[in-house]
Amino acid sequence: MPASGATSNWRPALKHPDHVSSGKQTRVAFGLLHHSARPDLSRLYWALLWLVAAAFLEVLGPIAGKALIDEHLLPRHLDWPRMWLLLGAVLGTGWIATGLRYWQLVSLSGLAMRSVQRLREQVYGHMLRLPMAFFDRAITGQLVSRVTNDTEAVKSLYVQVLFVMLDSTIVLAGTVIAMAWLDWRMMLIVLALLPFVLGIVWLYQRWSAPAVTRARQLRSEINGQMAESISGMQVLQANNAETRFAERFGRTNVDHYTQRVAEIRANAWLLRPALDLLNVILLAAVIWMFGQREMSAAEVGVLYAFISYIARVIEPLIQITMQFSQLQQSVVAASRVAILLQEPLSPEHQAAAHITQTPTDAHAPAIAIDHLTFAYADNQPVLHDLSLDIPPGAFIGIVGHTGSGKSTLLSLLLRYYPVSTGSIRLHGEALATIPNDRFRNDVGLVPQEPFLLAASARENIDMGRGLPFAEIEAAAKAAHAHGFISALEHGYDTPLGEGGSRLSSGQKQLIAIARALAGKPRVLLLDEATSRIDSQTEQIVQTALHELRGQVTIIAIAHRLSTIREADRIIVLNHGRISESGPHDALMQIDGGLYQRLYLLQQLAA
Numbered sequence: 001m002p003a004s005g006a007t008s009n010w011r012p013a014l015k016h017p018d019h020v021s022s023g024k025q026t027r028v029a030f031g032l033l034h035h036s037a038r039p040d041l042s043r044l045y046w047a048l049l050w051l052v053a054a055a056f057l058e059v060l061g062p063i064a065g066k067a068l069i070d071e072h073l074l075p076r077h078l079d080w081p082r083m084w085l086l087l088g089a090v091l092g093t094g095w096i097a098t099g100l101r102y103w104q105l106v107s108l109s110g111l112a113m114r115s116v117q118r119l120r121e122q123v124y125g126h127m128l129r130l131p132m133a134f135f136d137r138a139i140t141g142q143l144v145s146r147v148t149n150d151t152e153a154v155k156s157l158y159v160q161v162l163f164v165m166l167d168s169t170i171v172l173a174g175t176v177i178a179m180a181w182l183d184w185r186m187m188l189i190v191l192a193l194l195p196f197v198l199g200i201v202w203l204y205q206r207w208s209a210p211a212v213t214r215a216r217q218l219r220s221e222i223n224g225q226m227a228e229s230i231s232g233m234q235v236l237q238a239n240n241a242e243t244r245f246a247e248r249f250g251r252t253n254v255d256h257y258t259q260r261v262a263e264i265r266a267n268a269w270l271l272r273p274a275l276d277l278l279n280v281i282l283l284a285a286v287i288w289m290f291g292q293r294e295m296s297a298a299e300v301g302v303l304y305a306f307i308s309y310i311a312r313v314i315e316p317l318i319q320i321t322m323q324f325s326q327l328q329q330s331v332v333a334a335s336r337v338a339i340l341l342q343e344p345l346s347p348e349h350q351a352a353a354h355i356t357q358t359p360t361d362a363h364a365p366a367i368a369i370d371h372l373t374f375a376y377a378d379n380q381p382v383l384h385d386l387s388l389d390i391p392p393g394a395f396i397g398i399v400g401h402t403g404s405g406k407s408t409l410l411s412l413l414l415r416y417y418p419v420s421t422g423s424i425r426l427h428g429e430a431l432a433t434i435p436n437d438r439f440r441n442d443v444g445l446v447p448q449e450p451f452l453l454a455a456s457a458r459e460n461i462d463m464g465r466g467l468p469f470a471e472i473e474a475a476a477k478a479a480h481a482h483g484f485i486s487a488l489e490h491g492y493d494t495p496l497g498e499g500g501s502r503l504s505s506g507q508k509q510l511i512a513i514a515r516a517l518a519g520k521p522r523v524l525l526l527d528e529a530t531s532r533i534d535s536q537t538e539q540i541v542q543t544a545l546h547e548l549r550g551q552v553t554i555i556a557i558a559h560r561l562s563t564i565r566e567a568d569r570i571i572v573l574n575h576g577r578i579s580e581s582g583p584h585d586a587l588m589q590i591d592g593g594l595y596q597r598l599y600l601l602q603q604l605a606a
């Protein structure tokens with residue numbers, strides 16, 4: 001699914017997770033937040049305005065209280081209407097401010113959820129268009145964690161940072177202004193404690209930040225181990241590895257617990273007690289200062305207001321600092337999401353948008369490979385100087401010992417990796433310049449391991465392309481899958497179970513062939529599609545391939561040489577080079593040839 005239009009092009013400027021300073025992480029996190037909230041920005045500004053209004057009301061209460069004490073209660077000037085008004089202001093402003101805050105919290109939470117939804121779509125859409133080389137090094141569980149947990153953590157940036165932190169900062173600023181207006185010297189005493197608060201926060205951050213970062217990494221590792229164990233459960237149990245895996249999981253889990261406890265300890269032993277102590281010191285200092293003065297009647301109201309304000313200074317400070325641990329977690333999570341978004345897309349996805357369609361050359365070979373050399377790692381070529389022309393409609397078999405480069409060649413034909421030396425042309429067009437949609441339409445793949453969705457036969461063949469049923473049925477017939485699909489209780493609409501668990505390996509493979517054919521490809525690639533199926537199904541596949549001859553260009557990698565015996569030409573790869581090439585009979589004539597040896601070996605084993 002492509003990312004939604006508004007969000008698809010944004011790429012944060014982040015180089016590498018290990019080399020990112022926390023300041024840069026924070027900037028990137030807020031960049032991501034701003035970007036994902038863009039459609040809702042006006043709502044966000046309104047929320048901020050309402051928070052300012054709530055802070056204003058909050059500050060107004062003690063001033064009304066001071067006026068009530070100084071102007072009415074102490075001088076016994078009983079102007080009842082004004083007194084009721086002031087009393088109403090003392091009590092009512094707080095309530096209205098709380099109501100306003102609650103309303104904004106609900107509204108910001110909704111906005112946060114929408115942003116997470118947009119961000120998640122963007123991350124998933126981006127991931128779908130990453131090059132195969134990325135997935136060679138990616139760990140499934142960690143990727144899942146980025147798309148689910150890490151995007152969710154961005155939500156707390158709204159609720160914690162925008163709401164609590166901004167609200168607290170606004171209240172703090174308003175309170176300091178009101179205190180300065182009442183008695184600026186006393187205000188300075190209160191402010192003198194600010195460096196202590198900042199010092200405590202700095203200490204807390206230093207203490208807890210490594211634990212926060214490590215805890216997140218470990219959570220992602222927990223996800224990774226879980227995903228790996230579930231996908232490899234058969235092998236895991238067959239090797240009696242349950243205990244070892246459980247122990248490994250246990251160790252990671254204990255590490256995670258230890259880091260979380262370290263974080264909570266920093267909070268419980270340092271942050272909260274130190275800030276509570278400051279509150280008490282501040283109250284004592286203000287009362288003591290007033291005690292030193294000649295208390296005029298007018299100052300009782302100021303003292304009342306100051307005592308009320310101290311709570312309004314300390315509480316927002318506590319709130320701001322208490323959010324730091326969540327803020328750190330969210331910033332780390334957001335920068336991880338940003339790093340994933342920074343992964344460059346596969347070249348065809350980047351290029352497809354601006355490449356113009358060129359008409360294909362009717363006389364060109366279906367596939368022309370010219371002096372192709374390819375290496376996964378620098379200076380270790382897997383394919384060496386390969387040249388090959390495949391005419392349209394030909395049936396080509398590729399064989400070779402394990403590691404000879406067969407799958408690599410197929411991966412290059414599928415554009416999973418970019419060609420660096422030499423070239424591959426499809427119907428006369430350089431592979432890299434063909435728009436992605438057309439390329440994927442033109443080239444069908446039947447992989448070794450048929451990947452089936454937990455969906456119906458119809459959906460598995462269609463694979464989200466929205467093909468008419470007639471085409472799905474025709475493809476199933478061409479793949480000789482129509483018979484057994486029709487025999488299922490709901491025919492094409494029968495759910496096939498997770499991974500197609502209701503079908504035999506051979507039937508799954510026939511569905512995979514039908515899926516590849518349903519797109520009406522001009523080139524069909526088969527990657528050892530018959531290596532895991534029984535001889536009877538292999539016969540069916542052979543018949544299907546035979547029927548497709550001349551209509552579709554077929555390139556089949558096969559360990560089972562019987563599958564490609566009928567091919568027009570068989571290419572024998574040896575250490576990444578073409579060592580023999582020709583039809584079966586011709587290759588069998590080469591005495592001591594690689595193909596002859598492979599074939600005779602299989603005959604012996606049969």
Ligand SMILES: Nc1ncnc2c1ncn2[C@@H]1O[C@H](COP(=O)(O)OP(=O)(O)OP(=O)(O)O)[C@@H](O)[C@H]1O
Nearest residue numbers: 136376377382400401402403404405406407408409
């Ligand atoms: N993703 C990868 N990253 C790095 N090296 C790889 C990768 N895939 C394959 N190789 C290496 O490239 C070489 C050729 O592998 P390839 O899978 O193309 O061989 P193959 O002929 O298909 O083997 P098999 O018949 O066993 O599937 C091997 O040495 C392999 O280790």
